[in-house]
Amino acid sequence: MPASTPRPGDQSYDGLLVADDLPDGWYLPSRFPGERDDDASEQIDGVLGYNDGVATDSQQETQSASDENETIDGRWRYLEHEATHTRVMIRLQRQLLAVPEEIRITGVIYLPWRPGDPITSQLLRELPTARIEAAINKRLFAMKRTETITGGKIVLPSGRKVSERDLLKPLGDPKKVPDFYEMVALQHGRLTQQGDINPSATMAQLSGVALSTAQGWITKARDRGLLPPGRRGRAG
Structure with missing residues (x-):
């Protein structure tokens, strides 16, 4: 992933996700997941235990040297739905060994507008993950x-x-x-x-x-x- 330093709250700093990648009705707020000004993706992975199989330096080195797509160094991004104010965090990961290379959504955190409201299967089905992935890959990769x-x-x-x-x-x-x-x-x-x-x-x-x-x-x-x-x- 790019190592550039973002402006406070700029979720598009690394070019992985931009506002135009989102379908109508969704937008990219000017703040990172957790209502933060900085990118806390690594900390979110840690809290969730996302990479529990690569917790040590040795395990990370082993994965980096393998011929499998890496799970470390993903990026969490925060989206909101304009009409329902549904809050969603998606995890984006480069699939370096895919043919062609691509970006995939490898994690989702779904939060209702009002804390405590139930999560329904209908709302989950309306999350346009496939369309977001397609838009990102069309923009980033020529193929x-x-x-x-x-x-x-x-x-x-x-x-x-x-x-x-x-x-x-x-x-x-x-x-x-x-x-x-x-x-x-x-x-x-x-x-x-x-x-x-x-x-x-x-x-x-x-x-x-x-x-x-x-x-x-x-x-x-x-x-x-x-x-x-x-x-x-x-x-x-």
């Missing part, structure tokens, strides 16, 4: 996933559609292939998801190029924001 009758397809910025099996094919010439660096990011993500400890070497082999060439492609994909920063001490 989107669409489901077709024949299975999952990934729609690239040019409109070109690729299937899952296309992700491990040779990438071709960056000057001739539309969405080349998006394909670099997708191939890298798929290999990482499969447990490849050195995806850059595998990518070089798949495309029949030098390792330095594949590493250069990956660097450019990172520079374009299509891949997250590399983890220190890990190949690829």
Whole structure:
């Protein structure tokens, strides 16, 4: 997650959630969860015991070195419904190893307008989590996933559609292939998801190029924001 310092109460400081991501009828107050001016996401996770499996430094290091999506370093954001004044806190988490990378809502705290009022199933169903996720991912990531009758397809910025099996094919010439660096990011993500400890070497082999060439492609994909920063001490 970005480490920038927010203005007091600015929930959009890190770009993870902005007001335009919310459906009509919902808004993003100028204060963080807990009626605070600062982002207390780490403390909220601690109070809830959200990351009880990564409570120690050793457990956090183990997760950071794994090939599973991380659960640490999520961000809690506070929403309100304009008509009912329902108060909701949602937890946003980057899914770094998803293909394509995405943001998911990984926790919800629902508070009624008046303390003590009951929580009904109807009110819970009206919480637009899927629409919020879709809006965030459309804004942050150039690629989107669409489901077709024949299975999952990934729609690239040019409109070109690729299937899952296309992700491990040779990438071709960056000057001739539309969405080349998006394909670099997708191939890298798929290999990482499969447990490849050195995806850059595998990518070089798949495309029949030098390792330095594949590493250069990956660097450019990172520079374009299509891949997250590399983890220190890990190949690829």
